[in-house]
Amino acid sequence: MNEIDFTLVDWSRAQFALTAIYHWFFVPLTLGLSFIVAFMHTIYYKTGKQEWKNMTKFWMKLFGINFAIGVATGIILEFEFGTNWSNYSWFMGDIFGAPLAIEAIMAFFLESTFIAVMFFGWNRVSKKFHMLSSWLVAFGSNISALWILVANAWMQNPVGMRFNPDTVRNEMENFWEVLLSPTAVHKFLHVLTNAYVIGSLFVIGVSAWFLLKNRHIIFAKKSIVIGAVVGLISSLFLVVTGDGSAHDVAQTQPMKLAAMEGLYNGEEGAGLVAVGMLKPGKKVGDDKDEYVFAVKIPKALSYFSYRDFNAFVPGINDLIYGNEKYGIRSTEERMEKGKIAVESLANYKKAKDANDSKVAAESLKLLEDNYKDIGYGFLPDKESSIPPVGITFYSFHMMVGLGFYFIIFFILALVYTLKDKIAVKKGFLKLAMWSIALGYIASELGWVVAEVGRQPWTMQDILPTWMSTSHLNTGTVVLTFWLFAALFTILLIAEIKIMLHQIKLGPKEERS
Amino acid sequence: MFENLSYLALQQYWWVIISLLASILVFMMFVQGGQTLINQIGKTKIERSLLINSIGRKWDITFTVLVTFGGAFFASFPLFYSTSFGGAYWVWIIILFSFIIQAVSYEYRSKANNFLGQKTFDTFLLINGILATILIGTAVGTFFTGSEFSIDKLRITDINDPVISRWETPYRGLEAAFNITNLSLGLAIFFLSRILALMYFINSIENKNIILKSKSVLKVCVFPFLVFFLLFVVLLLTRQGFAVDPVTKIVSMEKFKYLHNLLQMPLVLIMFLIGVVGVLAGIFLTLFKESRKGIWYSGVGTILTVFSVLMLAGFNNTAYYPSTYDLQSSLTIENSSSSKYTLTAMSYVSLLVPFVIAYIWYAWKSINKKRIDEKDIEMDEMKY
Numbered sequence: 001m002n003e004i005d006f007t008l009v010d011w012s013r014a015q016f017a018l019t020a021i022y023h024w025f026f027v028p029l030t031l032g033l034s035f036i037v038a039f040m041h042t043i044y045y046k047t048g049k050q051e052w053k054n055m056t057k058f059w060m061k062l063f064g065i066n067f068a069i070g071v072a073t074g075i076i077l078e079f080e081f082g083t084n085w086s087n088y089s090w091f092m093g094d095i096f097g098a099p100l101a102i103e104a105i106m107a108f109f110l111e112s113t114f115i116a117v118m119f120f121g122w123n124r125v126s127k128k129f130h131m132l133s134s135w136l137v138a139f140g141s142n143i144s145a146l147w148i149l150v151a152n153a154w155m156q157n158p159v160g161m162r163f164n165p166d167t168v169r170n171e172m173e174n175f176w177e178v179l180l181s182p183t184a185v186h187k188f189l190h191v192l193t194n195a196y197v198i199g200s201l202f203v204i205g206v207s208a209w210f211l212l213k214n215r216h217i218i219f220a221k222k223s224i225v226i227g228a229v230v231g232l233i234s235s236l237f238l239v240v241t242g243d244g245s246a247h248d249v250a251q252t253q254p255m256k257l258a259a260m261e262g263l264y265n266g267e268e269g270a271g272l273v274a275v276g277m278l279k280p281g282k283k284v285g286d287d288k289d290e291y292v293f294a295v296k297i298p299k300a301l302s303y304f305s306y307r308d309f310n311a312f313v314p315g316i317n318d319l320i321y322g323n324e325k326y327g328i329r330s331t332e333e334r335m336e337k338g339k340i341a342v343e344s345l346a347n348y349k350k351a352k353d354a355n356d357s358k359v360a361a362e363s364l365k366l367l368e369d370n371y372k373d374i375g376y377g378f379l380p381d382k383e384s385s386i387p388p389v390g391i392t393f394y395s396f397h398m399m400v401g402l403g404f405y406f407i408i409f410f411i412l413a414l415v416y417t418l419k420d421k422i423a424v425k426k427g428f429l430k431l432a433m434w435s436i437a438l439g440y441i442a443s444e445l446g447w448v449v450a451e452v453g454r455q456p457w458t459m460q461d462i463l464p465t466w467m468s469t470s471h472l473n474t475g476t477v478v479l480t481f482w483l484f485a486a487l488f489t490i491l492l493i494a495e496i497k498i499m500l501h502q503i504k505l506g507p508k509e510e511r512s
Numbered sequence: 513m514f515e516n517l518s519y520l521a522l523q524q525y526w527w528v529i530i531s532l533l534a535s536i537l538v539f540m541m542f543v544q545g546g547q548t549l550i551n552q553i554g555k556t557k558i559e560r561s562l563l564i565n566s567i568g569r570k571w572d573i574t575f576t577v578l579v580t581f582g583g584a585f586f587a588s589f590p591l592f593y594s595t596s597f598g599g600a601y602w603v604w605i606i607i608l609f610s611f612i613i614q615a616v617s618y619e620y621r622s623k624a625n626n627f628l629g630q631k632t633f634d635t636f637l638l639i640n641g642i643l644a645t646i647l648i649g650t651a652v653g654t655f656f657t658g659s660e661f662s663i664d665k666l667r668i669t670d671i672n673d674p675v676i677s678r679w680e681t682p683y684r685g686l687e688a689a690f691n692i693t694n695l696s697l698g699l700a701i702f703f704l705s706r707i708l709a710l711m712y713f714i715n716s717i718e719n720k721n722i723i724l725k726s727k728s729v730l731k732v733c734v735f736p737f738l739v740f741f742l743l744f745v746v747l748l749l750t751r752q753g754f755a756v757d758p759v760t761k762i763v764s765m766e767k768f769k770y771l772h773n774l775l776q777m778p779l780v781l782i783m784f785l786i787g788v789v790g791v792l793a794g795i796f797l798t799l800f801k802e803s804r805k806g807i808w809y810s811g812v813g814t815i816l817t818v819f820s821v822l823m824l825a826g827f828n829n830t831a832y833y834p835s836t837y838d839l840q841s842s843l844t845i846e847n848s849s850s851s852k853y854t855l856t857a858m859s860y861v862s863l864l865v866p867f868v869i870a871y872i873w874y875a876w877k878s879i880n881k882k883r884i885d886e887k888d889i890e891m892d893e894m895k896y
């Protein structure tokens with residue numbers, strides 16, 4: 001029966017992933033740097049000191065270079081839901097479209113309007129209005145993150161909706177449930193703190209370069225203090241919010257959690273892998289070991305998932321084969337129920353067209369009873385409900401490891417500057433430059449965890465990826481994939497070159 | 513308050529909003545028009561810089577209007593989003609491409625070490641100016657001429673062939689550009705965007721050469737604009753249209769449908785006439801009365817004209833996104849909209865729009881107190 005065109009699905013996914021990954025090179029810096037700029041702008045406003053003005057202007061310029069390309073990649077993401085995921089757009093559009101529209105109305109106009117004031121406002125508008133504009137840009141970009149994360153959270157944990165068999169789609173029932181779903185709240189907090197960490201790493205890394213070159217010493221030291229303070233607070237929150245996300249994943253996407261930990265056989269009082277390596281070739285249901293080696297923090301996974309040191313955490317085998325003791329249904333059982341739901345939907349529609357109200361009512365009942373498993377009715381086999389374990393596992397652990405590294409890094413940066421030793425710590429300054437890249441890596445890995453771990457669903461348990469695409473030739477998508485890849489790469493090179501050049505120029509030493 | 517509206521009233525309200533966004537977008541595409549004029553008007557480096565910087569302060573609003581238009585269309589009429597974007601794939605991809613290269617070009621063109629060189633970025637702007645206007649115009653043309661697609665929602669129950677909407681020609685939307693009605697609309701919008709841009713330059717830049725040159729180019733652009741616009745209007749009003757039976761919802765062809773719509777909706781007729789007069793008045797005042805405010809007349813005129821044309825597409829029992837492949841697959845504002853709940857929720861959100869317009873206005877006023885001149889370009893570090 002397996003006639004699904006997986007090449008089309010895979011290329012569509014590749015194209016979306018490509019766009020998202022490129023987009024995400026720019027967004028966190030926009031989110032983080034906008035606040036740092038606003039913060040410096042405020043200090044300038046309060047003190048009137050020229051050095052703070054120079055500093056604000058310098059970071060603002062880098063912000064602008066980065067912002068433009070974020071905008072360019074962002075528009076593609078929005079429209080790709082339609083161009084490449086047209087079935088998804090219909091099946092979920094009633095819920096999914098709303099946050100995208102609200103994002104544009106509430107956030108994008110705020111950003112784009114006040115960016116113009118921020119850039120062109122020097123000597124044109126009052127100092128106060130100018131400073132406020134910097135804040136409005138920061139708020140605008142952060143509000144935009146809120147809405148798009150609400151949309152993403154809803155894919156992971158579809159709430160506040162009901163399936164309407166007459167229109168054959170899911171429809172919104174409760175806007176507030178969609179907006180305030182715990183998944184959305186956790187995502188929002190985790191992503192924002194992640195952005196402030198990246199903003200801080202960027203400011204410190206660039207300033208470190210100036211110190212190494214022995215230029216703009218005071219400017220660099222001041223920037224580092226701001227970066228270290230913002231960064232330290234944010235990185236601590238980042239761990240807290242990440243823990244919140246993991247707790248949420250355990251409730252809503254147990255399969256993702258199992259993949260994140262490479263856990264096949266569930267256990268009570270499960271330990272969390274601190275460092276480990278998966279055994280290659282491990283398959284669901286076989287009795288190979290899961291890990292080549294793994295150092296586990298005892299009982300931590302149980303706590304982190306259910307806030308209970310002895311709770312049972314299901315592994316992949318439990319989720320596939322079921323586990324009666326803990327009330328976990330097998331994938332096969334869910335597939336059967338799902339098939340009933342799919343068939344009942346078809347029968348309902350046909351009965352409706354034939355005006356056969358008795359059959360229609362019976363089918364509707366069956367459909368409603370089994371709807372929560374409908375997605376499983378679209379699976380060709382039970383293994384297809386497992387996300388790629390390796391990618392999810394390693395991405396998760398690298399992200400977490402880097403999270404703890406950043407905390408130590410910011411503490412050191414703060415201590416060295418407060419002791420006024422930072423300029424002589426050449427090794428640390430070099431490390432600081434490289435840490436910018438680590439920030440981006442951690443952030444992209446976070447998305448890999450969230451989205452690869454979500455597979456095979458575009459909407460958890462309801463719609464798999466291969467039911468979500470547009471009706472396109474694979475060749476068409478291959479072509480657009482490469483067009484986008486080439487264009488984005490060229491633009492990325494241009495942005496990096498411009499950015500590096502502007503950094504080399506350094507802040508203008510204007511006199512008041 | 514919106515809860516008390518009927519489902520149909522909400523659907524109509526949202527068609528009005530979508531039409532309004534589309535008409536503001538067409539007006540704001542003076543930015544695109546301007547991008548096609550930089551070398552034609554600007555003879556020296558400083559003149560070109562003035563031109564780019566004057567539209568450069570507006571480009572991201574145009575861009576944001578486009579994004580909002582997309583988002584709002586998705587939220588209110590998801591079946592359109594699903595059918596048109598996934599179906600007319602190539603047209604939309606080309607349009608999007610042209611906007612990607614636009615978005616970076618302003619910021620990067622005059623920066624040192626920009627990898628591709630200023631010429632390339634200026635060419636990007638030119639490409640966006642030509643393609644976006646013409647292709648968006650032809651795409652809107654299909655609201656009246658139809659496309660070849662079919663929709664069958666039951667396909668979702670077939671795992672091997674689940675996509676509910678399907679484009680039935682391999683040209684993937686490019687076929688629209690070979691229809692004379694669509695093409696005349698596309699070209700009319702292209703020339704209109706240039707006309708608006710010229711008036712915008714005259715209104716916002718303080719430079720003799722630019723003003724003189726803009727006027728002389730304006731004269732040249734008016735003629736093709738009028739030809740293509742009239743051609744479109746005549747073709748539109750004489751063609752058969754896609755009528756929906758209000759009771760059975762069956763779609764059928766009706767002779768002179770859009771003419772009928774115009775006559776049966778007198779308010780739309782009045783708006784259309786005022787709009788056309790407004791566009792012409794702006795041109796007239798600029799060319800013959802030395803006025804520098806032509807953009808306001810033509811701008812408002814553009815918005816009214818496009819708005820009333822879109823009313824003809826969606827209102828009065830008409831299918832706004834018709835299928836010539838299978839008439840009954842055609843999209844109407846009733847069969848393609850979001851649920852009543854979502855439309856109601858989104859209607860509350862729409863109350864933010866006047867507020868948004870107000871702060872945009874305020875912000876623009878505050879940075880553009882006077883016309884932009886050479887001194888501005890020298891003074892600004894942040895220039896394009």
Ligand code: HEM
Pocket residue numbers: 156186187188190191194197198238239241242243245246247249256399400401402403404406439442443444445446447448449450451453
């Ligand atoms: C230190 C401990 C950390 C923990 C426990 C943690 C936990 C998580 C979890 C569970 C997810 C998946 C959420 C989902 O699938 O819905 C996630 C995603 C993510 N993480 Fe982390 N993370 C940590 C550190 C970091 C760091 C250091 C960064 C980047 C600097 C980061 C950036 C992200 C991003 C961008 C996402 C994707 C968005 C999202 O799903 O929230 N995380 N994180």
